[in-house]
Amino acid sequence: MWKFLKQITKNLTVAIPVMMVAGFIYGVVADTSWIKSLIVPFTFLMVYPMMVTLKIKKVFEGGDGKAQLLTQVINFGIIPFLAFGFGIFFFPDKPYMALGLLLAGLVPTSGMTISWTGFAKGNMSAAIKMTVIGLICGSLATPFFVKALMGTAIEMSLVAVLKQIVFIVFLPMVLGYATQRFFVKKYGQSDFQKIIAPKFPFLSTLGVLGIVFVALALKAKTIAAAPEVLLNILIPLVILYGINFTLSTMVGKCFLKRGDAIALVYGSVMRNLSIALAIAINAFGPQGSDAALVIALAYIVQVQSAAWYVKFTGKIFDFSPEVA
Template identity: 65%
Template sequence: MWPLLLTLNKNLFTAIPAMLLLGFGCGVLCDPGPLRQAIVPLTFLMVYPMMVTLKVRKLFQRGGGKAQWLAQAVNFGFIPFAALGIGRLFFPEEPYLALGLLLAGLVPTSGMTISWTGFARDDVEAAVKMTVIGLILGSLATPVYLKLLMGADIDMDLRLVVRQILLIVFVPMAAGHLTQSLLLRRYGREAFQQRLAPRFPALSTLGVLGIVFVAMALKARSILQSPEILLSLFAPLLVLYALNFALSTWIGKRLLPRGEAIALVYGTVMRNLSIALALAINAFGPQGAAAALVVALAYVVQVQAAAWYVRYTDRIFGTAETVPAGSALPAAVEAAVAGAAEEGKAP
């Protein structure tokens, strides 16, 4: 079973479209209503394994302050407002599709931030810290941003959103940290990182694919009536990611050394789509399926965009004279496997 799960984790670019097709078929041929009962367990399966490998202790380590401040300035001062503007431009009559785009832009960083920084042979430690800070700040800020930016456009219960964030993010984070501590005590750090940690992202992938399946099944009949809507969702996602890559690259090249600049790019462009997907499907009732569909397609764009960007890293930032300490490729891959929560690795 584990080889299959690890293969799925490495190939989300193809696995997610496959689940979208299966979910579409299920939603057209069957009554998708009972699938709602699977949302809560699938959400836990998606988020909890991600938290087991989260390195919370990095939050308290000094260093890389300028890169961290710049990353969070982009994450919370630019991306949510860009996502809001693009969503309103492309979906003026579909507020829940615009909500999906906003959710994809609200919670920054994921295990993919770590993995792609590692594949680019750069500052993995900065990427790990960005991941922890971004996840915590994004989770705390999301209810405020949603209320201020879209509270007038959607049917939103702020208390429900806050409660869902507590259940989706902070309860699994506490449980994951406890699990990590117990496993480290029982097996040691080396065994945890090399033998146990690689399995958790694969478990998280099952939850991601399950939620994607449910979201598509719930929207299948609407899409069948207007199939062009599915293609129309890609354009705003491509615009959002292109703007994000361009701004982060420009800031990184001008204000940071190479290693931290690349960590900045991946610490701002790679979004925590698992959290966004969980919020979309849990916190906004039946209409949340539309938002979840946008987030599901964001996986496809995000993985492919990162794969292309890493190929041009040396051309954009120049070739590194030396490989940063702790960022040699094998170590980076180990860190990526230990920290990746959902999106997969380089093709």
């Protein structure tokens, strides 16, 4: 079973479109009224496993302060406002799709930040720190960004969204840390890192695929009536990720050494779409499915662009060896 889940995790570029198609077909031909009951269990399955492997203590290690500062400036000072502007421009009459684009630009870093930094031979320690800082700051900032930027365009209760953030992010974080300490105490740090921890991201993948299926099933009839909506969503996403990669690369090359620069790129371009998807589909009621559709398509753009960036890393940055 673990080998099968590992293969799925490695091939998200295929698995996510397959689940999108499956959800679309189901939504067209079957009753979807019951499917909302799957949202909470899939959300927990998606978020909790990633929290078990979160290395919170890394935040307190020094040595890469400039990289951390530049990353968070891009993450919270530039990209959310760019995503908001794109949302207003591309979806002037569809505020919840604009919300989806904003959410996709609001919660930075995921486990893939660390993975892709490793593949590109960047500074793994800096990437881990970016992941923890980005997740905590992004989760706390999201409700306030959404309220300030889109409070007049969508129905939103700040208190209600904050409660969802606690339920979606911080409760699983506490439970995940408790689980981590339990396994470390029982099996030791080494066995936890080598044997137990690598299995949890595979469980998270199941949650992601489940939520993607639900999101497409709920929007299937809308998409069937107007299939061009998918292209209309993909265009701003491709442009947004293209700008993000270009900006982060230029900042990294100008101000940081190679390892830190690569970590900055993946720490500012990789968004925690799992958290964004969970917020969209849990905190905004039935209309949140519009936002969830945008975020589901963002998975495809994000994974594909990250994979291609790794292939060109050697040309973008010099190959001077550094300790990752």
